[in-house]
Amino acid sequence: MTDKDIATPKRTREILERFGFSFKKSLGQNFLIDTNILNRIVDAAEVTESTGVIEIGPGIGALTEQLAKRAHKVVAFEIDQRLIPILEETLSPYPHVEVINEDVLKADVKQVVSGRFKDGEDLAVVANLPYYVTTPILMKLLEENLPVRSIVVMVQKEVADRIAAGPGTKDYGSLSIAAQYYAHADTAFTVPKTVFVPQPNVDSAILRLTIRDKPPVEVEDEAFFFELVRASFAQRRKTLLNNMSRHFGEDLEKSEVEKVIQEAGIDPKRRGESLHMEEFAELSSRFSGRLAEK
Structure with a gap:
């Protein structure tokens, strides 16, 4: 120096x-x-x-x-x-x-x-x-x-x-x-x-x-994937079910939200901070599919 x-x-x-x-x-x-x-x-x-x-x-x-x-x-x-x-x-x-x-x-x-x-x-x-x-x-x-x-x-x-x-x-x-x-x-x-x-x-x-050469997960709609991730952490102390119900409340009943999370193979009582990226990708795909049916 x-x-x-x-x-x-x-x-x-x-x-x-x-x-x-x-x-x-x-x-x-x-x-x-x-x-x-x-x-x-x-x-x-x-x-x-x-x-x-x-x-x-x-x-x-x-x-x-x-x-x-x-x-x-x-x-x-x-x-x-x-x-x-x-x-x-x-x-x-x-x-x-x-x-x-x-x-x-x-x-x-x-x-x-x-x-x-x-x-x-x-x-x-x-x-x-x-x-x-x-x-x-x-x-x-x-x-x-x-x-x-x-x-x-x-x-x-x-x-x-x-x-x-x-x-x-x-x-x-x-x-x-x-x-x-x-x-x-x-x-x-x-x-x-x-x-x-x-x-x-x-x-x-x-x-x-x-x-990365390519993302670690495949998602159809990146904007929706990131929106869902943000929603999962909206209130950190709340469960996935509560955060998702709040986010998708205008389109889906709470019971429907719970069903979608379960179909993704995830316990609705878990919190966002416990989920791996692959699980978020699976959730994104499931919710996207359910909303498209509406």
Whole structure:
């Protein structure tokens, strides 16, 4: 690590002061000031000289710089116009980095990928995500079926726990199932709040999502499947029967709901958190069939 690295407390402070930059709480800006952690993130994403990287929220370029040292190309989305001149300076040694001043949630990421990278190129998303929009960004990246092999992101530890959770645990919920439908999820390592400026209130974790070739279950209607999953967790302490009756109440009597759950080979008294994805897929198929008969 040298003083030249962006991610040292001294250099970060110097850059921010020179540009008169002030943090915007509304954008969830927390910049990393530990090069060791940044290198561990790049390691977790298995970035090599043949990897193309999509980054979100580069800040002043701390992670971007470490990615650029190893990757073939980096394309970063930055929403904050005030950071663009800073990034132009800090990333000037790296001509293979491109910064797009756009909100990734509104951007056509697929079009950007096809315009900036070659077909079949080794691609990964690597980012220190703003905490207030972590879930919408992750779900957008997963649902858009981007040609990436993995998504490795810094998120709140609590969110990483929820996404990587398995059935029967307190963290398991509709977000776990939504993410694991598209990817294998695991936590690479945790990150203390002390390595950020300003310091967030919570610890973080590096979440690694390895994209699946195909989902682990076959469902006819993905939107209906996810709707049913969300409904199963609507009130966590209630049984599947109660949550499903509430959700399908306008179309099905409670006795019909109970019958459908039993036909799926599931005890209606179970709670959503005890069900595996295969069981949710079976429920989705059964309820979809029953509603079609109406």
